[in-house]
Amino acid sequence: MPPRAAPSRDLRALVPPLLLALACGTGPSEHVPKDIPREPAADPQQVERGRALLGRFECARCHDGDGLTPAPRERHCVHCHQSVLAGDFPAPPDAIAEWQQHITHLTEVPALRGTQRLRREFVAAFLRDPHDLRPRLNTSMPRLRLADGDAEALAAALVPDAEPALDGAPGDPDRGRDLLTRKGCMTCHVFTGAPALAIGPLDVALDATTMQRATAQAPDLRFTRDRLRPAALHAWLADPPAHKPGTLMPRISLRPDEVRDLAAYIVGAPLAAPERPVPPARLPPLTRPVRFAEVDARIFHKTCWHCHSDPDYARGDGGPGNDGGLGYPGRRLDLSSLAGVASGSLGPDGKRRSIFAPLPDGTPRIIAHLLARHAEVAGQPDPDLRGMPLALTPVPLEDIQLLDTWIAQGRPE
Amino acid sequence: MPRSPRLLAPLALAVLSVLSAPGPATACMNGVERRVDPTNQRIRDAEALLADGKYKAAVREVLEAFPTALRADYRDHRTNLFDRGQRVIALAVVRTKGELKLDRTLQGTTYAERDAGLAWATMILRLHRARGNGGVLLTSELAEALALRPSERPAARLLLKELADGDIMPTARGWAILGMLERDHGDADAAARAVARCKEISPDATQCDIVGNT
Numbered sequence: 354m355p356p357r358a359a360p361s362r363d364l365r366a367l368v369p370p371l372l373l374a375l376a377c378g379t380g381p382s383e384h385v386p387k388d389i390p391r392e393p394a395a396d397p398q399q400v401e402r403g404r405a406l407l408g409r410f411e412c413a414r415c416h417d418g419d420g421l422t423p424a425p426r427e428r429h430c431v432h433c434h435q436s437v438l439a440g441d442f443p444a445p446p447d448a449i450a451e452w453q454q455h456i457t458h459l460t461e462v463p464a465l466r467g468t469q470r471l472r473r474e475f476v477a478a479f480l481r482d483p484h485d486l487r488p489r490l491n492t493s494m495p496r497l498r499l500a501d502g503d504a505e506a507l508a509a510a511l512v513p514d515a516e517p518a519l520d521g522a523p524g525d526p527d528r529g530r531d532l533l534t535r536k537g538c539m540t541c542h543v544f545t546g547a548p549a550l551a552i553g554p555l556d557v558a559l560d561a562t563t564m565q566r567a568t569a570q571a572p573d574l575r576f577t578r579d580r581l582r583p584a585a586l587h588a589w590l591a592d593p594p595a596h597k598p599g600t601l602m603p604r605i606s607l608r609p610d611e612v613r614d615l616a617a618y619i620v621g622a623p624l625a626a627p628e629r630p631v632p633p634a635r636l637p638p639l640t641r642p643v644r645f646a647e648v649d650a651r652i653f654h655k656t657c658w659h660c661h662s663d664p665d666y667a668r669g670d671g672g673p674g675n676d677g678g679l680g681y682p683g684r685r686l687d688l689s690s691l692a693g694v695a696s697g698s699l700g701p702d703g704k705r706r707s708i709f710a711p712l713p714d715g716t717p718r719i720i721a722h723l724l725a726r727h728a729e730v731a732g733q734p735d736p737d738l739r740g741m742p743l744a745l746t747p748v749p750l751e752d753i754q755l756l757d758t759w760i761a762q763g764r765p766e
Numbered sequence: 767m768p769r770s771p772r773l774l775a776p777l778a779l780a781v782l783s784v785l786s787a788p789g790p791a792t793a794c795m796n797g798v799e800r801r802v803d804p805t806n807q808r809i810r811d812a813e814a815l816l817a818d819g820k821y822k823a824a825v826r827e828v829l830e831a832f833p834t835a836l837r838a839d840y841r842d843h844r845t846n847l848f849d850r851g852q853r854v855i856a857l858a859v860v861r862t863k864g865e866l867k868l869d870r871t872l873q874g875t876t877y878a879e880r881d882a883g884l885a886w887a888t889m890i891l892r893l894h895r896a897r898g899n900g901g902v903l904l905t906s907e908l909a910e911a912l913a914l915r916p917s918e919r920p921a922a923r924l925l926l927k928e929l930a931d932g933d934i935m936p937t938a939r940g941w942a943i944l945g946m947l948e949r950d951h952g953d954a955d956a957a958a959r960a961v962a963r964c965k966e967i968s969p970d971a972t973q974c975d976i977v978g979n980t
Binding site for chain 1: 797798799800801802806809810845846847849850901902903925932933935936937939963966967968969970
């Protein structure tokens with residue numbers, strides 16, 4: 354048998370990249386980096402409209418930022434909570450001590466500074482469909498009541514300038530992957546879907562409080578390729594505080610070539626498709642008696658009344674869920690008492706309706722809203738039903754079950 | 767108190783600034799207000815006393831917070847709490863059928879005084895409702911007052927029936943009163959449904975039996 358001819362040089366040259374392509378990723382690759390056109394400057398009219406919307410949606414009640422008029426403490430959810438936790442809120446010491454035990458949400462919110470590094474398209478999409486950008490933060494961006502064009506206008510206001518070009522040679526993603534570990538990036542960040550990365554020590558010393566805050570606010574690097582403008586990503590990695598004063602992201606010592614390598618991996622790493630959790634199912638009603646006091650302690654007073662208060666006892670402001678706010682019209686829903694709960698809310702037609710009225714599938718309206726929040730967290734928002742509590746951790750299924758039982762039993766006092 | 771007029775103005779300004787400046791928790795919802803504002807707590811206490819049937823104590827609590835609460839032509843700058851306090855007094859009068867002593871002219875001892883007291887209470891509740899205050903709860907409270915006057919009972923029934931039909935009756939008491947009014951209207955089935963609903967909600971079924979005693 355004659356000896357086989359050796360493979361031609363051309364074919365052999367194809368082997369390494371072929372092997373590389375076969376080796377990349379552990380599953381279906383979700384995203385292949387592509388050339389995204391640079392964003393031009395935003396339309397000035399859109400910018401102006403967006404700035405007005407920043408006021409209408411009361412973004413400053415949670416976010417601090419450039420161009421935002423700071424909300425006074427009594428209307429700033431985060432500052433109020435931070436002040437209580439710091440112990441300098443003007444209230445009796447025993448009240449402060451009690452409240453400090455209960456505050457778990459709205460203690461950290463990213464500031465809207467340095468937003469020029471973001472891609473306008475991402476910002477608009479995020480506003481239309483908020484998702485879990487910061488997995489270690491228990492509060493998320495609320496679903497706003499946006500009209501057509503509102504998201505684009507808000508994005509224009511936050512990112513008005515044209516996108517600068519990215520100069521320089523592309524980086525080496527392999528070296529970038531190694532840097533993510535060596536520089537300790539994974540101490541704070543997660544990179545969902547990317548091949549597993551070891552957590553190395555952070556290159557910069559941070560005190561425990563700053564570390565905790567930074568970890569809470571660190572975005573999932575999965576979204577960086579869509580979220581940040583390429584040139585801005587490079588500039589950001591080189592010196593974060595220069596682009597966002599007050600940022601919790603420390604300045605890591607990186608050479609220019611290391612910046613390029615790091616960016617190359619972050620935007621180019623193959624990503625496995627995200628998990629799609631199934632929204633949990635409603636639990637069956639309990640068989641034991643349930644009274645209002647129990648439901649009130651577990652749900653209404655624990656969570657709801659912060660936005661659905663009695664305005665008479667809050668100097669006329671019953672919260673966004675009662676008198677309106679955050680762009681929502683006043684629905685006059687007071688969940689601070691049994692009478693308030695029983696009194697229902699205003700529907701879109703301006704008439705009062707029961708929050709227990711069944712939807713077409715028989716689910717009481719309030720139960721449907723609580724379940725919708727679970728669906729939102731699972732990435733399946735219902736366009737016709739806003740999940741409650743807004744932007745917060747869903748009410749546990751067992752608590753929804755309790756409320757369901759109470760309703761089924763006739764809502765006894 | 768300084769006699770010199772020149773000192774009065776800055777003093778008045780200082781007093782006004784204290785009274786009018788928003789507190790640190792102006793709109794920080796109920797959880798903060800109840801702890802930092804004693805007037806807030808006092809009116810809440812009055813409402814709790816009213817709910818417990820301690821009508822004299824409830825009225826006393828309101829009048830200590832707002833001595834002018836009996837005046838229909840006056841509103842304190844703390845309008846929300848002032849209105850709530852007035853409603854407590856009005857409901858205390860209604861639930862004692864006018865027998866509560868309010869002041870020299872409304873002592874509740876004679877038929878005329880009791881009727882005057884009830885008229886005052888009804889007027890207050892109508893006034894508040896006309897202002898758009900209180901929502902559904904105020905509607906049911908007004909209906910409770912109207913139900914005591916034979917000429918006003920049809921109006922009371924309609925107010926409560928609307929709440930019942932929308933399943934937004936705020937209290938068990940409202941269902942009980944509706945049951946009574948439906949009975950008087952001649953609709954025994956509707957009366958029975960309303961009383962049954964009252965008993966379903968209220969652990970104290972005797973509250974539902976006021977239907978038979980009124």
